[in-house]
Amino acid sequence: MAKPRIEGSFVALITPMNADGSVDIGGFRALLDFHEANGTSAVLIMGSTGEVSMLSPEERKMIVAETVKFKTGRMLFYYGCTGNNTQATIDYVQHAGAAGADGAIIAAPAYICADNAAIVDYCLEVADASEIPLGFYNNPPRVKTDLTTPDLLRLAEHPRFAVLKESTTRVGQVAQMCAAKPDMSLMCCCSPNLGLVVPMMALGGHGTANMTGNLIPREMAVISKPWRDDGDAFACREAWLTNLPVLHYAYSAVNPVAVKSLMRAIGMPAGPLRKPLKPYVGADLQRGLDILRDLGLDKAYGYKLDAARAAE
Numbered sequence: 001m002a003k004p005r006i007e008g009s010f011v012a013l014i015t016p017m018n019a020d021g022s023v024d025i026g027g028f029r030a031l032l033d034f035h036e037a038n039g040t041s042a043v044l045i046m047g048s049t050g051e052v053s054m055l056s057p058e059e060r061k062m063i064v065a066e067t068v069k070f071k072t073g074r075m076l077f078y079y080g081c082t083g084n085n086t087q088a089t090i091d092y093v094q095h096a097g098a099a100g101a102d103g104a105i106i107a108a109p110a111y112i113c114a115d116n117a118a119i120v121d122y123c124l125e126v127a128d129a130s131e132i133p134l135g136f137y138n139n140p141p142r143v144k145t146d147l148t149t150p151d152l153l154r155l156a157e158h159p160r161f162a163v164l165k166e167s168t169t170r171v172g173q174v175a176q177m178c179a180a181k182p183d184m185s186l187m188c189c190c191s192p193n194l195g196l197v198v199p200m201m202a203l204g205g206h207g208t209a210n211m212t213g214n215l216i217p218r219e220m221a222v223i224s225k226p227w228r229d230d231g232d233a234f235a236c237r238e239a240w241l242t243n244l245p246v247l248h249y250a251y252s253a254v255n256p257v258a259v260k261s262l263m264r265a266i267g268m269p270a271g272p273l274r275k276p277l278k279p280y281v282g283a284d285l286q287r288g289l290d291i292l293r294d295l296g297l298d299k300a301y302g303y304k305l306d307a308a309r310a311a312e
Contacts, residue, residue: 003162004103004133006076006185007206008041009224010163011213012049014260015063017271023059025066027269031214032070034268039221040213042076044105048142049211049256052080053110054274061095068100076102078135078163084109086122090129103133103162108145119145120154127160135163135185137209149176156182163187165209171199178203190220192247201227201236212243212250214259216297219243245291252287253280262288266303 013035016027028045035043045067046052046060055063064079071077081092081104093104106126108119127134136155140146146168147155155161164182166174167189174196177186181204188196190210197208206226213220222239225232240247252258257273261280264270266289273279280288289305292298298305 003183006042009213009221010042010209011040012044012047012211014256015050016269028067029070030269036075038217040217044078046080051274064096064099078103082107089126093130097132105135107137108143110143113144116151120151127158130160133162134160137165139167156184169194174200191251212247249288
């Protein structure tokens with residue numbers, strides 16, 4: 001039986017917070033409604049963009065329990081479930097599955113710098129214990145472990161692994177994965193510095209697992225649409241080139257500093273970053289505001305640039 005497949009824009013959400021730093025569940029609902037209305041196919045709640053490493057275990061479980069209540073069936077809800085060891089990851093995955101999640105994304109546990117064989121075994125052990133589809137986030141800049149094509153194809157053989165998010169700079173690895181045609185959604189990070197999006201889509205990828213969709217969901221839905229004909233290809237190229245300033249801005253600081261700071265400034269549910277992260281202010285924030293204005297995105301989405309200047 002074919003695995004469930006995500007196609008299109010898979011947005012890694014920020015975690016909205018109240019002024020006191022607590023998690024803003026009402027903000028989550030507003031953001032999820034915003035994405036449903038603007039073409040997002042799936043969301044990842046509590047990925048690295050969601051400041052997951054700074055959330056307590058209790059907050060993580062609460063976020064799952066509360067946000068699954070907002071599912072309408074129009075958009076898939078995946079959750080970041082990486083723990084600091086194998087059993088902790090299994091616990092998070094099983095909790096998400098029991099609560100009603102559509103799937104979970106895992107990465108190599110941070111800081112331990114395990115070798116590839118250890119991480120493949122870890123992934124397969126988690127998959128054996130999971131009742132929901134899983135995705136793997138290959139993100140060596142954050143965790144050091146860097147799975148290669150043979151490693152990733154081993155994961156794809158497991159019936160639970162349904163998504164790959166690639167965040168290396170290896171276009172050749174993207175080509176190898178697309179050529180192998182594994183039974184999983186092949187997606188990549190939207191960072192323009194990695195240079196993976198256009199090759200991934202051109203070679204038959206299924207979408208992007210992106211951060212910039214927090215700001216431009218409609219445009220990322222166009223960029224992330226699988227290419228069925230030349231119309232899809234030309235639309236992707238135009239949206240990519242037009243919105244390069246937003247994409248570069250989103251990755252101008254460690255995520256989610258730039259994106260969350262700008263979202264807060266323009267009146268979206270965001271709130272403060274969790275310390276020790278510090279928000280963009282002054283000229284850094286103004287750059288983002290200018291980009292939104294120059295591209296007409298304030299008018300397209302109703303972003304409040306005047307209020308942003310006051311909030312600065």
